[in-house]
Amino acid sequence: MGVFPFTRFRHPGEMLETVQEAESLGFHAVMLPEHLLPPLWPTAEPSTKYWFDLPTLAAFLAGGTRRIRFITGVMVIPYHPPVQMAKALATLDVLSGGRISLGVGAGWMKAEFRRLGIPFEERGAITDEYLRAMVALWTSEAPKFAGKYVSFDDVSFEPRPIQQPIPILVGGTGPAPFRRVAEIGHGWFPMTATFDELREGVSSIRALRAALGRGAEPLWVGYTGFGMGSDPETARMRSHVDQRQVATAGGAKTPAEAISDIREYEDAGVTFLSVGLQWSNAKELRAGLRTFAAEVMPAFS
Numbered sequence: 196m197g198v199f200p201f202t203r204f205r206h207p208g209e210m211l212e213t214v215q216e217a218e219s220l221g222f223h224a225v226m227l228p229e230h231l232l233p234p235l236w237p238t239a240e241p242s243t244k245y246w247f248d249l250p251t252l253a254a255f256l257a258g259g260t261r262r263i264r265f266i267t268g269v270m271v272i273p274y275h276p277p278v279q280m281a282k283a284l285a286t287l288d289v290l291s292g293g294r295i296s297l298g299v300g301a302g303w304m305k306a307e308f309r310r311l312g313i314p315f316e317e318r319g320a321i322t323d324e325y326l327r328a329m330v331a332l333w334t335s336e337a338p339k340f341a342g343k344y345v346s347f348d349d350v351s352f353e354p355r356p357i358q359q360p361i362p363i364l365v366g367g368t369g370p371a372p373f374r375r376v377a378e379i380g381h382g383w384f385p386m387t388a389t390f391d392e393l394r395e396g397v398s399s400i401r402a403l404r405a406a407l408g409r410g411a412e413p414l415w416v417g418y419t420g421f422g423m424g425s426d427p428e429t430a431r432m433r434s435h436v437d438q439r440q441v442a443t444a445g446g447a448k449t450p451a452e453a454i455s456d457i458r459e460y461e462d463a464g465v466t467f468l469s470v471g472l473q474w475s476n477a478k479e480l481r482a483g484l485r486t487f488a489a490e491v492m493p494a495f496s
Contacts, residue, residue: 196214196217196222196224196225196226196469196470196484197225197228197268197300197419197469197470197471198210198213198214198225198226198227198480199226199227199228199242200242200245200428201242201246201247202241202242202245203242203474203475203476203477203480204476205294205453205476205477206475207255209477210253210256210411210477211256211259211490212477213480213481214256214260214263215260215486216481216484216485217484218260218261218262218263220374220484220485220488220492221488221492222263222291222470223264223384223467224263224264224265224266224296224469225264225265225266225270225298226268226419226469227247227252227253227265227267227475228267228268228269228279229246229247229249229267229270229271229274230246230271230304230307230479231274231305231306231307232307232310232311233245233246233306234306234310235434239467240428240464241446242428247269248282248489249287250280250287253267253287253295254286254287254290254291255264255353256262257287257290257291257292257294257329258290260403261292262294263294264294264295264296264460265291265294265295265296266296266364266417267295267296267297267298267299268296268298268384268419268469269298269300269364269367269373269381269384270297270298270299270300270477271299271300271301271302271307272299272300272301272302272321272322272323272325273301273302273308273317273318273325274302274307274311274313275325275344275379276302276345277324277325277326277328277329277332278332279328279436280325281328281329281332281333281352282332282352283482284297284329284356285332285333285354285355285356285360285361286352286354287355288355288357288358288361289356290356292357292491293356293357293358293415295356295358295361296361296362296364296382297361297362297363297364298364298372298384298417298491299322299326299363299364299365299366299380300365300366300367300368301318301320301321301322301367301371302315302317302318303458307474310358320343320344320370321344322343322346323378323379324342324343324345325344325345325380326363326375326377327329327342327347328342328347329360330360330363330379330477332352332355332357333352333355333356333359333360333361334355334360335352337351338350338352343368355445361380361384361392362381362382362415363380363381363385364380364381364383364417365379365380365382365383365384366384366385366386367384367385367386367496368385368388368392368396372449372465373396373399373400373403374403376400376403376404376405376414377400377403377404377407377409378407379455381414381415382414382416382417382466383396383397383400383414383415383416384415384416384418384419385418386419386420387419387420388417388418388420389487390459390460390462392405393416393418393460393463393464393465394463394464396403397414397416397463397464400414401431414464414466415466415467416464416465416466416467417465417469418460418465418467418468418469419469419471420471421453421456421457421460421468421469421470421471422448422470422471422472423447423450423453423471423472423473423483423486423487423491425468426471426472426473426474447473450486450490450491453487453491454491454494457491457494457495470487472484472487
């Protein structure tokens with residue numbers, strides 16, 4: 196499930212109550228997207244400017260729940276100094292009892308990179324290096340790392356996360372994200388794709404992993420473009436990825452149609468679906484979650 200746009204909740208407690216209900220209904224995880232310092236954009240919708248710090252938000256929600264997981268969807272890795280972010284995420288993993296998955300991306304908004312003083316053209320290299328450095332901190336008793344953007348040696352890093360390591364779910368489609376999944380990641384997280392594109396992506400990643408000796412490891416495949424109804428506002432916000440979502444926004448699926456689609460996603464190799472719903476406030480979101488739990492989820496129990 197998703198809790199974005201954050202501006203649709205009257206206060207954080209209302210968001211927590213919604214997540215608690217989702218947990219009681221059997222939902223597996225909450226998606227938490229990110230931007231850090233977007234442009235002012237005077238004509239833009241308020242939701243494009245209202246972003247929580249993800250480890251802090253996840254810690255707040257985790258403190259009021261016991262089972263549901265939290266997936267950053269996605270965290271833009273070049274925006275965050277890796278040692279500090281590794282510490283925040285390790286702390287979050289310990290405090291939540293190992294309920295964090297790190298969805299990651301290299302970023303796309305040039306204006307945000309410019310405002311942060313980060314070279315946009317180097318975002319892929321920065322992402323790879325930061326992720327490798329964080330894994331070293333999370334998994335080694337005597338972590339050390341030497342790179343272009345970050346280096347450390349003769350350091351201690353405690354507490355290490357419960358999960359060894361925190362699962363890294365790589366966002367994006369194409370040669371660079373596919374290589375990143377094969378070399379560093381535990382899963383693939385395209386923001387949008389057709390069924391054929393999903394099958395092709397899974398096949399490409401599996402081949403790359405096999406060549407690196409990782410063919411026997413399970414591959415998590417998540418997808419965020421599915422829902423009982425497409426929310427026009429969030430579809431517009433995702434238009435940088437795929438204009439097809441804007442063109443189809445607003446349509447609603449019946450439970451039978453949703454079940455049929457989910458089976459096709461399963462056939463394409465998807466193991467996790469983030470459910471999109473049409474909602475404008477917490478009451479509508481919770482009603483949609485109850486409908487989905489009652490009319491769709493039993494088909495996959």
